[in-house]
Every structure is written in structure tokens, then in C-alpha cells.
Amino acid sequence: MNKVVLSGVRPTGKQHLGHWIGTLSNWIKLQQEYECFFMVADWHALMSEYRDPSHIREYSFDNVCEWLSYGIDPQRCVIFEQSKVPAHLELFLILSYITPLGWLSRCPTFKEQIKQLKDRDINTYAFLGYPVLQSSDILLYKANFVPVGEDQLPHLELCREIARRFHHIYKKKCFVEPKPLLTSVARLAGLDGRKMSKSYENYIALDEEDSVIEKKILSMITDPARKIKTDKGHPDICNVFAYYTIFKEEDKERVRRLCMSAGRGCKECKKILADSFKSFIGPRREKKKELLRKKDYIRDILKEGNKKANAVASGTLEEVKAAMKI
Numbered sequence: 001m002n003k004v005v006l007s008g009v010r011p012t013g014k015q016h017l018g019h020w021i022g023t024l025s026n027w028i029k030l031q032q033e034y035e036c037f038f039m040v041a042d043w044h045a046l047m048s049e050y051r052d053p054s055h056i057r058e059y060s061f062d063n064v065c066e067w068l069s070y071g072i073d074p075q076r077c078v079i080f081e082q083s084k085v086p087a088h089l090e091l092f093l094i095l096s097y098i099t100p101l102g103w104l105s106r107c108p109t110f111k112e113q114i115k116q117l118k119d120r121d122i123n124t125y126a127f128l129g130y131p132v133l134q135s136s137d138i139l140l141y142k143a144n145f146v147p148v149g150e151d152q153l154p155h156l157e158l159c160r161e162i163a164r165r166f167h168h169i170y171k172k173k174c175f176v177e178p179k180p181l182l183t184s185v186a187r188l189a190g191l192d193g194r195k196m197s198k199s200y201e202n203y204i205a206l207d208e209e210d211s212v213i214e215k216k217i218l219s220m221i222t223d224p225a226r227k228i229k230t231d232k233g234h235p236d237i238c239n240v241f242a243y244y245t246i247f248k249e250e251d252k253e254r255v256r257r258l259c260m261s262a263g264r265g266c267k268e269c270k271k272i273l274a275d276s277f278k279s280f281i282g283p284r285r286e287k288k289k290e291l292l293r294k295k296d297y298i299r300d301i302l303k304e305g306n307k308k309a310n311a312v313a314s315g316t317l318e319e320v321k322a323a324m325k326i
């Protein structure tokens, strides 16, 4: 049997190049090799969006269409919605009983996010339990691997500890301890050099129109010491160059040389980058538009995915209940 991978995305907004580089590009490779479960983590979205959850559905649909247009293949993997598989919440509660509070309050991501999302008032019970719900997501499918960035590692460690504690208490091995598949992608800064974020408007969406791509890239700040084209540039302090190193690795050394020898102006340098994003995003954006119109087709994919996910998840839940004699 193929090893299992589970991953999820919270449908809280439009996806951008950060999602492509950090998540989606990786999923596309993983689906060739593993039995993959890709989840719309809509319950998880609620943790930050509970005051106005009205957009979660729309973003779920939007994000799924985007996964498909970027190459996620529903024949190869299971695409499903967390809220359509009730076992997630049942196991979440069960795991809550055996998770010591200290494990959660000491979790670095908890402390970090409380700081970051202070405008959202997320000092809630469910927020503290975020990693427990995530553990439930992972353990239900007996995932061998979870692709994670550095920042999510503590959640995975917590998940492993919860699994071990369950096995220890109930003397029955219902779960698989998941291992991280570390995605070693350098953090992609936003267009303005700050963290890429919805609230800063400093990203390129995965369905961005050509004219907007061009405008956004051309407005990027380059080496501030390079006032005119004959000034030699310093690529290592230029965000445009950072984008080249991530998205156009093959051109990196040439761009560096041209910059340092003043062989190319910043405007031209940005224009070339913008063109490559346009040709990458363009066809995928159009494909997504087509999918957004085929509502029934997408709903069928989700229905099928939810069914498969339910079959696996409810099987694990039965084992869990049996182990607990509940």
C-alpha cells in the first residue's frame, strides 16, 4: 500500500504566489508518489473568521478550483471538505480529553499567532485547541507524512505526542505517528518586502490578471542606491532578485551579473520577471475561470472526495471508540 499524505489549507482568502511556492507546487509532486488527502480546512478557518464566516464557502470553492487548475488531479488524490466529514469533530473532542493544557499553551505557534492576529480577538477555547483539531485531521487518515513548513513543525510534534499518549492510555495502536515532510522553501516576502499578507495587499494572486501582474511587479522597489541605469546594482538587497532566485532559478546568475555590471536596467529586469509570471499564471487563470463556471462538476468532485474521506475517517473512529470501550 502507498504511504498516505494529508494536508490542508484554510479557506480564508484568495491564494497567492506564497501558497504556490509553499504548498501547492509541493502537493502536485506528492500526488505522483503518495496516496494524498487534500483538505479544505473550513473548521480551521472559523477559528479566525467566526465573526463573519460568510465568505468561507466561497473561498473553499475558489481555492479548490485553483488547486485543480494548477494541476491537482482528482483521479489521483482525495479532495475533501473537513466540515463534511463529521469524524473530525468527534475525534477532536476525544483527543481533547487526553491533551494536557500545558502542551497547548506552551505551543510556540499559539503564542506567536495570538500576537499576530490581535485585531481578530482569537483568545478562545477553540483557538487554543487548534493543534488538537489538526491532529484529528491527520490521525483519522493514518497519514504517514504531512508536508509542513518550519512554522508548523510544533503542531506535528504535538500530534505525535497525542498519538503516543492515546496508545499508552488505551493500550491499542489506532494511529500512525506522522512524520513531517519539510518543505524547505525560503520565505517569500511580499512585493513591498514585508511579510506577504492579505491585509497588506502585497501579493500576486494565483488568478491575477496580466495587467495587474505587470503593474504590481513594476511597482516593486529595487536597490535604492541604483538611481540611474548606469549605476551598478546590488542584487542581494533587491526583492526583485529574491523573486528571481525563487521562481526563475535558472536565470539567477545571469540576472545577478547583468545587475552588478549595470548591463540591464531595473525596469527591464522587472518587465522580464512580470512576463514570466504572466505566462505561468495566464493559462491557469483561464482554466480556473472555466472551472468556476462548471459548478456541478466541482460539486461532484467534492462529493466523491467527501465520500472517500468519510469511509476512511469513520473506520479509524470506530477503532478509537472500540479501544476506549465507548
Ligand code: TRP
Pocket: 006, 007, 008, 009, 010, 041, 044, 133, 134, 137, 138, 146
Ligand atoms: N494549519 C494549517 C494551516 O494553517 C491548515 C491545516 C489544518 C492542516 N489541518 C491540517 C495542514 C492538517 C496540514 C495537516 O495552513
Ligand code: SF4
Pocket: 222, 223, 226, 233, 234, 235, 238, 239, 240, 241, 255, 258, 259, 260, 264, 265, 266, 267, 269, 270
Ligand atoms: Fe534588482 Fe534587477 Fe534592478 Fe538589479 S537590475 S537592482 S536585480 S531590479
